Amino acid sequence: MSALDPREELAQRLGLSAAPAPRFESPEALSQALTARDYLSSPAIASVTYLADRLAKPLLIEGPAGTGKTALAKAVAEASGARLIRLQCYEGLDEAKALYEWNYRKQLLRIQASGAAGVDQWSERESDIFSEEFLLTRPLLEAIRSTKPVVLLIDEIDRVELETEALLLEILSEYQVSIPELGTVKATQIPMVFLTSNNTRELSEALKRRCLYLYLDYPDVARERDIIVSRVPGVSEALASHIAQVVHSLRQMDLKKAPSVSETLDWARTLVVLGRAELDDALVNETLHLLLKYQSDLEKAMRALSRPTGA
Amino acid sequence: MLDLLGGFIAELRTAGLPVSLGEHVDAARALESIDLGDRELFRAALRATLVKRGEHLAAFDRLFTLYFAPRLATPEPEPDDEPHVTAATTTRAPAGGQSSGELRDEMLAAMMANDGAGLQAGARQAVDRYAGIEKGRPVGAAYYLYRTLRHLDVDGLASELEAAFTPENASPLEARLAHDQAVEAIDGLRDALEQEILSQLVDDRGVEAMAEATRRPLPEDVDVMQANREELANLEKALVPLGRKLAARLAQKRRKRRRGPVDVRRTIRESLSTGGVPLDIRFRPPHPVKPDIVVMADMSGSVASFARFTLLLVHALNDEFTRVRSFVFVDGVDEVSHLFEACDDPTEAADRIANEANMVVADGHSDYGRVVEQFADRYLATLQPRSTLLILGDARNNYHLARSEAFAAITRRVKRVYWLNPEPQGYWRSGDSVLGEYAPYCDDVLECRTLRQLETFVMGLS
Numbered sequence: 001m002s003a004l005d006p007r008e009e010l011a012q013r014l015g016l017s018a019a020p021a022p023r024f025e026s027p028e029a030l031s032q033a034l035t036a037r038d039y040l041s042s043p044a045i046a047s048v049t050y051l052a053d054r055l056a057k058p059l060l061i062e063g064p065a066g067t068g069k070t071a072l073a074k075a076v077a078e079a080s081g082a083r084l085i086r087l088q089c090y091e092g093l094d095e096a097k098a099l100y101e102w103n104y105r106k107q108l109l110r111i112q113a114s115g116a117a118g119v120d121q122w123s124e125r126e127s128d129i130f131s132e133e134f135l136l137t138r139p140l141l142e143a144i145r146s147t148k149p150v151v152l153l154i155d156e157i158d159r160v161e162l163e164t165e166a167l168l169l170e171i172l173s174e175y176q177v178s179i180p181e182l183g184t185v186k187a188t189q190i191p192m193v194f195l196t197s198n199n200t201r202e203l204s205e206a207l208k209r210r211c212l213y214l215y216l217d218y219p220d221v222a223r224e225r226d227i228i229v230s231r232v233p234g235v236s237e238a239l240a241s242h243i244a245q246v247v248h249s250l251r252q253m254d255l256k257k258a259p260s261v262s263e264t265l266d267w268a269r270t271l272v273v274l275g276r277a278e279l280d281d282a283l284v285n286e287t288l289h290l291l292l293k294y295q296s297d298l299e300k301a302m303r304a305l306s307r308p309t310g311a
Numbered sequence: 312m313l314d315l316l317g318g319f320i321a322e323l324r325t326a327g328l329p330v331s332l333g334e335h336v337d338a339a340r341a342l343e344s345i346d347l348g349d350r351e352l353f354r355a356a357l358r359a360t361l362v363k364r365g366e367h368l369a370a371f372d373r374l375f376t377l378y379f380a381p382r383l384a385t386p387e388p389e390p391d392d393e394p395h396v397t398a399a400t401t402t403r404a405p406a407g408g409q410s411s412g413e414l415r416d417e418m419l420a421a422m423m424a425n426d427g428a429g430l431q432a433g434a435r436q437a438v439d440r441y442a443g444i445e446k447g448r449p450v451g452a453a454y455y456l457y458r459t460l461r462h463l464d465v466d467g468l469a470s471e472l473e474a475a476f477t478p479e480n481a482s483p484l485e486a487r488l489a490h491d492q493a494v495e496a497i498d499g500l501r502d503a504l505e506q507e508i509l510s511q512l513v514d515d516r517g518v519e520a521m522a523e524a525t526r527r528p529l530p531e532d533v534d535v536m537q538a539n540r541e542e543l544a545n546l547e548k549a550l551v552p553l554g555r556k557l558a559a560r561l562a563q564k565r566r567k568r569r570r571g572p573v574d575v576r577r578t579i580r581e582s583l584s585t586g587g588v589p590l591d592i593r594f595r596p597p598h599p600v601k602p603d604i605v606v607m608a609d610m611s612g613s614v615a616s617f618a619r620f621t622l623l624l625v626h627a628l629n630d631e632f633t634r635v636r637s638f639v640f641v642d643g644v645d646e647v648s649h650l651f652e653a654c655d656d657p658t659e660a661a662d663r664i665a666n667e668a669n670m671v672v673a674d675g676h677s678d679y680g681r682v683v684e685q686f687a688d689r690y691l692a693t694l695q696p697r698s699t700l701l702i703l704g705d706a707r708n709n710y711h712l713a714r715s716e717a718f719a720a721i722t723r724r725v726k727r728v729y730w731l732n733p734e735p736q737g738y739w740r741s742g743d744s745v746l747g748e749y750a751p752y753c754d755d756v757l758e759c760r761t762l763r764q765l766e767t768f769v770m771g772l773s
Contacts, residue, residue, distance in 0.1 A: 006340055027352055047355030055341055062365055091563075161563065199365065199552070200559045208363040209333050215365045222425070246484075249491045254548075254658065281484045296655040306483045 006055045007190065014175060014186045022054050023080040023149075023192065030079075039068070039075035040219075040226050048214045049076060058172045058193035060157075060208065063216035065198055066260020070155055072216070073194035077151035082192070085146070086153045087139040089160045098167055099177060101136045110134070130181035140168070141177050143191050150191045157207075158197040165207050172210040219261065221248045227261060232268045242279045243268050250291065250301055259291040267291050281306070312347075313339060319378045320361065322522045326374065327529045328367050334360055353379070366530055366549070376506055377513055377522055411440065415463060422468075422496040423475055434503035437463060442508060446515050452525065455508045460501070469497050531763040535617045536733050543616055546762060547658070550620060553762065554627030557769055561631045571595035601633040602699050602772060605725070607686070609704030610639045610670055611677040617733040617759075618703045619661050624765060625701070626657040638690070639664055640682040643672035646690070677707060679745060680714035687717045694724040699772065702753075705734045706746035713745040715752070722752040731759040731768065 004012070011019035024030040030053075031046035041049070049072065052059035061069045077084035087098060095101075107129040114125070137145060143152040154168065171177060175187040195211060197203060219227060221244045228240040243264065251258045259267075267290045276283060285302055292298045316339060320330050341356040354375060362371045414436055421429030438444070441462035442455040476489035513521045528534075530549050533542050577593035585591075606625055608618035622637055629635055629651075636648045645668045647660070654660040673681070694700075700722070722728045730749065732739060736758045740747045750756050759765055 005344060027349075027355075043351045044355055044358075047352045048359045050352070051341060051345070051356055051359055054344055055337075057337075059359075060363070199556070201556055201563075205329075205331075209331055211363075212359040213363045214359060215368055245488050245492070249488055252491060256551075256656070279484075281482045284484055294655075305487050307487065 006057075010056045010175065010190060014188075014190075016188070020149075020190055022050075023076075023082075024050055024053055026050065030076075033079035034072075034075050035230075037075045037078045038230050039071060040223060040230060041072075042219065042223055045072065045214065045216070048212060052212050053192055055212070056190050058195060058211045059214060060195045060197065060203070060211035061214045061216055062197045062199050064218065064258065064260065066262045067216045067218055068261055069196040069216055070153065073151060073153040073196070076192065076194070077153075080149065080151070080192070082149040082151045083146065084151050084153060085139050085143045086155060089154065089156050089158075091159055091161065093160050093164055095167060097138055098140050098164075099138050100141045100179060101138065102130070102181075103134045103136050107134050132182070135179075135182070140171055141185065143193075144171065144175065144177050144185055144187045146191070147188050149189055152191050152193045154193065154195045156198060157195045158200045158203065162201075162204055165204050169206055169210065172207070218248075218251055218258070221245055224248070224261065224264065228265065228268045231265055232272060234272045235268055236277055239271065239277060239279065240268065243271070246279065246284065246305075247291065249305070253301060253304055255292065255297045255300065256294045257292070257297065263291050312342065315378070316342070316357075318518070319357075319374065322374055322378070322519075323361060323371065325522075326370050326526060327532060328362065328370060330361050334363075370527070370529060373525065373527075374522060377509060377525070378518055411462075414440070415468070418463070418500070419468060419471060419475075422472060422500060425496075430499065430503050431507070434500070434507045438504060438507045438511065442511075444508070444511055444515070452505065452508050452512060455512075456501070456505055459504050459508070463500075465497060465500070468500070469493050472496050531766070532761050534760045535620060535762075536614070536760060538616070546620065547623070549762060550623050550627065553766060554624055557624075557766065558628050558631050560770065561628065571597040601631060603633045603695055603697050604635045604701065604772075605694065605698050606635065606637045606701045606703065607644070607682075608637065608639050609641070609677060610664065610668075611641045611675075613677075613707065614703070614705050614733050620762070621701075621703050621731065621759075621765060622651075622664075623657050623661055624769060626651050626660070628769065636693075638686070639668050639670050640677075640686075641670045641675060642678035642681055643670050644682045644686050644689075645669045676709045677704070678711045679704070679706060679708045679749075680712040680717075683717040683721060684714050687720050691721065691724060694721070696724065696726060698725040699727045699729070700725045702728070702730045703733070703759075704730075705732055706730075706739075706744050706749060708743050708745040710743050713748040715745075715748040718749050719752050728753045729768070730756040731765075732756060733760050734758070735760065 005019070007019040007022065024033065027043070027046040027050040030050045031041050031043075034041050034046070049059065051057075061072065063069060074084060076082075110129050111125065135141075139152070143150050157165070157168075172193065175190065177185045179185060195207075218224075221241070224244040224247065225237075225241045228235060228243060229237060232240070247259050247264045247267075267287065270287060270290055271279070271283075274287075284305065288298060288301060292301055316335075320335055320338070323330050338357055338360040341360050342353070345352050345356055347353055357375065358368070358371060362368055414433065418430065418433035418437065420426075421433055437459055438455070441459045443458065444455055470493075473489050473493040476492045477486055478489075481489065509521065509525070516524075530542075530545055533546060535543075535546065538546065571594050574593045574595040578589050578591070581591050581593055582589040604625060606622060608622055609615075610618055618639070625632075625635055626637070635651070636646065637651060638644050638646050647664050647668050650660040650663050650667065651657060654663070730746070730753045732746065734744075738744070739756075746756065757764070757768060759768060
């Protein structure tokens with residue numbers, strides 16, 4: 001079999017002299033590097049992120065809000081010493097804001113500055129004003145053109161329309177951007193690409209096919225406890241595990257909006273500021289509104305938590 | 312390896328997961344570039360390359376366990392004619408000398424310490440000892456699971472665990488947490504046992520046979536009429552995100568819809584710059600038309616669960632419609648819109664319907680004829696010419712009169728009428744079904760048995 005290593009093959013296609021080595025040696029190394037940046041990963045997260053880097057494929061992360069999708073990309077960027085380029089998606093995002101735009105004012109100035117010219121000079125002038133000098137790079141093109149290692153984060157991809165997704169396809173599979181006036185701009189390194197989605201709509205098959213997929217769910221009790229301990233200064237181990245348990249129980253209930261990890265952290269910080277070392281029923285009832293944002297959820301949770309048997 | 316992967320992917324496809332050829336290649340390449348000894352990495356590689364939807368992960372995990380479970384090192388050499396408890400323990404089980412009480416204590420300790428490996432080892436012994444798996448007997452895994460759980464006295468275990476987790480003088484909160492913890496630990500035990508049983512059965516019957524025997528439809532393909540309690544609970548959980556997703560899509564669709572009529576004023580004003588020639592035609596922004604929905608749901612036993620889902624979904628999309636009015640019926644009809652308006656949570660409203668709606672007037676068997684007559688009598692005047700009427704039911708009339716003339720009168724008052732029938736299309740118009748008499752007055756009669764079909768229908772509505 002003549003199958004090449006995925007990174008080498010991509011490097012060949014991009015015309016690079018040598019394939020850049022993967023950023024991380026193993027899932028464990030990745031996991032440790034992330035822990036050093038205060039991001040506690042689970043084995044599944046570490047493995048999939050490692051694979052995305054190893055196979056040079058974009059990583060699509062889906063899951064409920066506030067489970068650390070964006071934070072993962074940031075932590076990976078920090079851990080690998082790469083620059084983070086972020087494209088926040090929204091409805092109505094277009095080529096000019098995502099890829100590139102011609103600096104039209106500067107082009108006008110250029111034409112005026114060189115004075116009135118004959119028709120015969122037109123083609124020369126045209127090639128002049130459609131050169132790199134007049135190109136405004138937007139996040140996607142910037143990530144491709146960067147000579148230093150980058151991590152590209154395309155945040156909340158589910159917010160753009162289905163048609164706009166197509167803008168990304170070339171970058172995601174080929175790591176290149178075609179500009180009609182200039183030709184194709186190819187990456188000079190292999191950027192690591194993260195896409196996040198809150199799953200408010202189904203992404204297109206074409207996009208999904210090009211990515212690895214990671215579903216980030218709420219952490220389990222042990223991991224959440226560790227997250228609290230590492231992110232909230234001054235919290236005791238016992239309090240942290242108690243908090244994690246309460247939050248875990250809340251998530252099992254049928255609520256409109258389950259508490260996210262960031263809300264858990266807010267709650268923990270508040271308890272620390274209040275100087276409480278232990279959770280008791282009254283305290284939970286008083287501060288539950290930090291976790292739950294709907295009145296009906298709040299009432300339901302209070303009722304359930306004061307009823308021992310659950311049913 | 313590639314053959315095994317191919318078989319695995321074929322099975323994923325049979326289970327309904329859309330795995331493309333490209334993804335197959337990706338998976339193979341991923342396996343080539345990792346260390347196959349690392350089980351977690353191996354699993355992550357397949358999961359990340361083959362599954363692209365959160366809802367499909369459960370199906371993937373189930374099949375992965377079947378195909379790539381850590382096998383027992385040596386298949387049992389002795390013919391085990393008499394599947395006796397003691398025989399099984401002596402031939403296997405490294406720590407065979409334990410009494411059953413010790414085994415149970417060990418598992419209890421493993422569960423309390425949240426020790427996965429210990430639990431798995433315990434589960435293996437428990438299955439060897441209690442399940443009494445007989446080679447070649449086509450008995451489902453559920454039966455063995457039940458036997459093992461009964462021998463382990465799972466209810467006793469649960470209360471012991473709960474007691475162990477509960478501190479002294481526990482407050483209600485602490486008691487609740489202990490309870491939740493115990494429930495979770497028992498779920499863990501159940502999973503461990505099931506996995507063990509499955510892997511032993513796979514050794515016996517082969518992967519393909521087991522995959523076929525344990526094949527389950529994806530959540531969106533579950534037939535609502537035939538779903539068991541667990542599947543129904545899962546379906547209801549899936550409804551909330553589905554509602555949210557549909558709402559987002561409907562809103563987007565509405566915003567993008569064709570532009571409105573020509574704006575003459577702006578077009579003329581614009582034309583001044585081109586010497587009065589209207590080069591650029593200007594349009595008014597589109598006027599969003601939200602449909603007005605009236606739902607009539609049959610709540611009689613046979614189709615109640617389906618009606619409940621549809622009501623929940625329609626009300627979850629409340630904002631996407633001008634107005635939603637709901638009626639429920641068995642042999643009488645009653646309006647329940649106020650229940651949904653009063654409750655913040657549609658689920659709660661749906662729960663209250665059974666107690667508070669006045670939908671039985673005679674014997675409690677569906678009587679569509681009486682219902683349409685009553686409806687025409689009481690509510691006809693409240694129907695709007697722009698309404699869309701949805702009728703949910705199987706049209707099984709228990710041989711009562713259909714009274715299609717009353718139905719026709721109702722349908723004339725509204726813009727569109729759709730009949731959603733949870734029965735398979737093949738059964739329609741057979742037996743006591745009166746669908747044939749109503750169908751001519753409906754714009755469409757649709758088979759709607761799964762969440763997927765329901766989703767497609769709702770998307771087409773606006």
